[in-house]
Amino acid sequence: MCGIIGCTGRGEATLETLVDGLRKLDYRGYDSAGVALSGATGVDVVKKAGKLDALVEALSGERERLDGTVGIGHTRWSTHGAPTDANAHPHTDADGRVAVVHNGIIENYQSLRDELADAGYSFVSETDTEVVPHLVARALDGGAEPEAAVREAVSQLEGSYALGVVVAGVDAVFAARRDSPLVLGLGDGANYVASDVPAFREHTDHVVYLEDGEFARVEADSWVVTDADGDPVDHEVHVVEWDPEDTGKSGYEHFMLKEIHEQPRALRQGLQGRVDEMRGEVTLEEFPSLSPSRVHLLACGTSYHAAVYGAHVLHSRGVPAQAFYAHEYASATPPTDDALVVGVSQSGETADTLSAVRAARRRGAETVALTNTVESTMARECDHRLYIRSGPEIGVAATKTFASQLVALNLLALDVAPGGDDREAIAALRDLPGDVQTVLDSSRAAEVAREYADADAYFFIGRGPHYPVALEGALKLKEISYEHAEGFAAGELKHGPLALVTERTPVFATVTGEDQSARKTIGNVKEVEARDAPVVAVTDGRTEVERYADHVLEIPETHPHVAPLLANVQFQLVSYYVANDLGRPIDKPRHLAKSVTVE
The missing domain is CATH 3.60.20.10 (Aminohydrolase, N-terminal nucleophile (Ntn) domain)
Structure with missing residues (x-):
């Protein structure tokens, strides 16, 4: 823009x-x-x-x-x-x-x-x-x-x-x-x-x-x-409310690296006053009590990946939810008579998302703006607003705003579809800023990036809530490094993309927990290993995936819905260090704008 x-x-x-x-x-x-x-x-x-x-x-x-x-x-x-x-x-x-x-x-x-x-x-x-x-x-x-x-x-x-x-x-x-x-x-x-x-x-x-x-x-x-x-x-x-110094680099080489490291603070801001672990409740003071029969999430780019994640979390709590590319939703709007329509946009000015939300409103839908920008156009036009509170973000490639969107979508799901006992999920959210800091302090992403900076392509795979983070990991890498990267649902790998796997195409696989989904993803990792592709496992250490990986990027053990946020930090760091090793203009990638205000 x-x-x-x-x-x-x-x-x-x-x-x-x-x-x-x-x-x-x-x-x-x-x-x-x-x-x-x-x-x-x-x-x-x-x-x-x-x-x-x-x-x-x-x-x-x-x-x-x-x-x-x-x-x-x-x-x-x-x-x-x-x-x-x-x-x-x-x-x-x-x-x-x-x-x-x-x-x-x-x-x-x-x-x-x-x-x-x-x-x-x-x-x-x-x-x-x-x-x-x-x-x-x-x-x-x-x-x-x-x-x-x-x-x-x-x-x-x-x-x-x-x-x-x-x-x-x-x-x-x-x-x-x-x-x-x-x-x-x-x-x-x-x-x-x-x-x-x-x-x-x-x-x-x-x-x-x-x-x-x-x-x-x-x-x-x-x-x-x-x-x-x-x-x-x-x-x-x-x-x-924010200070001019918040938009400086504070000693970091790039805004992107600074904003990756600001995520613990941004997440604390997004959670402050909104979760009560003792009572197992989420309280969104600025948000009404809603009980939607279904939810449509509209977004583009990184925000679309957040929307896919949000749809998964809502669906897992019994609320039918679907993510749509906003530019497709606006031109051929599905029925929205009884759907709560959530526009997801870090700027609140994304032209495609604004058009889609306006189309939904014309059809009588109740709308929510999930955004970082107070008094943005989308925030003013929607019936309700849920601010992610991540603070200003300067780097074109979204980092802390994506993480804050995922937290806000968790809060939305907990608010509109409370379960019998949400204490475990709320406790995981409370611990998230500290867990992110642990990843930042101990990550080996720079080492992994150095080894694979000259790869032919990069693949990211994940299941369930890890799938949208795989999409985001690939997008982040291609945005700032200009290298080819793709994200897949792990089960899709054998339905075509496996033909692209070689010894020069590292595969980043997220495996957390020890349930059936984790075991199936390990099966996908074995398929990759059998074709001599390097494997980088992002894991909480609860399975044996390390046996089949060339490198391991560790994350703390946490709730299944929160683990993807920690895996995302590792992917952000890998993308940053690959781009840095290649000498790319990280904060201002070619052809891209921070906020896309034309359709």
């Missing part, structure tokens, strides 16, 4: 504030960056393809020229047009009066572009965004005041957008959103607009989250939000 930052009231520090804000957002994935500063007579723009360092270098010879005190900045993830200087944001009109940054996709841009071209407006990029400054310019040419001109332009757009607009001679940033997040930061003598709070968090902790269809005018000492008709909208001002 692209990043937006805008500010007013920073005076000579405006340019520095914009660049620093973009740096705080560069974890989101991007391929070009740019800034625009608005002065009394015009708008100055500097933008470059590539990473932020290329923009900073380009700015080094321009600083004396860039003296505007109102500005916007952008990191672009290409959708329309290749990552070139011309296609980078901000975009301007031909006369340099208007500059625009945009997240999202303008679906009717081609018809607008044709209309504007016929009227004599010329285009220099391939982007959908460039129609916006020309629409504003056309309104200005027709005699409209700047704010009215921006409103008129926005009213003609179809699709998704978060917009930041500056107009020469106006000491304000105009902002509008639809289906793409935008937040205001309210400071002392300076105010901000951004796609995410980290862009301005070091300057203020007071924020206002814009709703779909809203328009904002932000000046140095004032701000106002209105609806599409121009009527003022009252907004609650929220206080961001």
Whole structure:
């Protein structure tokens, strides 16, 4: 997802504030960056393809020229047009009066572009965004005041957008959103607009989250939000609880490694005040008492793996549950009349998941947002919300948010389907942060990674609740190492994938407990061993799987539903160290964005 930052009231520090804000957002994935500063007579723009360092270098010879005190900045993830200087944001009109940054996709841009071209407006990029400054310019040419001109332009757009607009001679940033997040930061003598709070968090902790269809005018000492008709909208001002230092690396080489090691704290935050071991109860104070006859979990990517896990846990407690890819559910929605629909999204802004949840709501379903982001779009739109409380996550590849999602789904299952005595499960959750710390302190993942960093491919297998963690282990490895990896239900290995197994394809198998599922997985391990493939066993030591493994990654013994969370930590570490050994850009893998806000 692209990043937006805008500010007013920073005076000579405006340019520095914009660049620093973009740096705080560069974890989101991007391929070009740019800034625009608005002065009394015009708008100055500097933008470059590539990473932020290329923009900073380009700015080094321009600083004396860039003296505007109102500005916007952008990191672009290409959708329309290749990552070139011309296609980078901000975009301007031909006369340099208007500059625009945009997240999202303008679906009717081609018809607008044709209309504007016929009227004599010329285009220099391939982007959908460039129609916006020309629409504003056309309104200005027709005699409209700047704010009215921006409103008129926005009213003609179809699709998704978060917009930041500056107009020469106006000491304000105009902002509008639809289906793409935008937040205001309210400071002392300076105010901000951004796609995410980290862009301005070091300057203020007071924020206002814009709703779909809203328009904002932000000046140095004032701000106002209105609806599409121009009527003022009252907004609650929220206080961001996390500290700016939470988004630093704290001495770790990468954000991903830091966030893997933050999991014990994140899990404690997710459990705090929610479990009572003595009474064997889960108490979700912010959550109503629900007794669904069935549950649909909607998600994408890593969150989908969490949803598959959640469906297994719910089903094991007697609640029929099914996980769906959100992008499939939205286009062909199954019946939801009596289903509780849970949208699982760490950002709460995932476009596919939002569309699916909205489709479910239109069909009358009761909805829950399971997310990390307070006041995200999904949290605001759903009937109920369950926050995972993992704190900010900067690395593109989700780690602590996935673990926190699994904990939250356990709590949801215990809450909506309490059993006769849940003390064992609750005790395991209580001990989980300490057990994760034990894995972090004793893991041999770095050694395993070094041995297999040059493998041809990697396979992950697991049964029951370990299956979605096998999927996640493979996804994590391919995301950050760019190596081929696949996850399978262990029983599926012999139904085709076994043909791919060689002495250069290590197989990571999770075997915990000593029940029939564990014994069957050992049988799958023997099949792999017979074909000379290296085996890495993740185990609690309760079976003899070590006899058939080349390496063992140990986890503490725990409840069957909690063991996958510990196995997941080992897989995260293996993925990290393989990618590190290969010299990959771990925190910002190519082509990927932290939050996918376009469908």
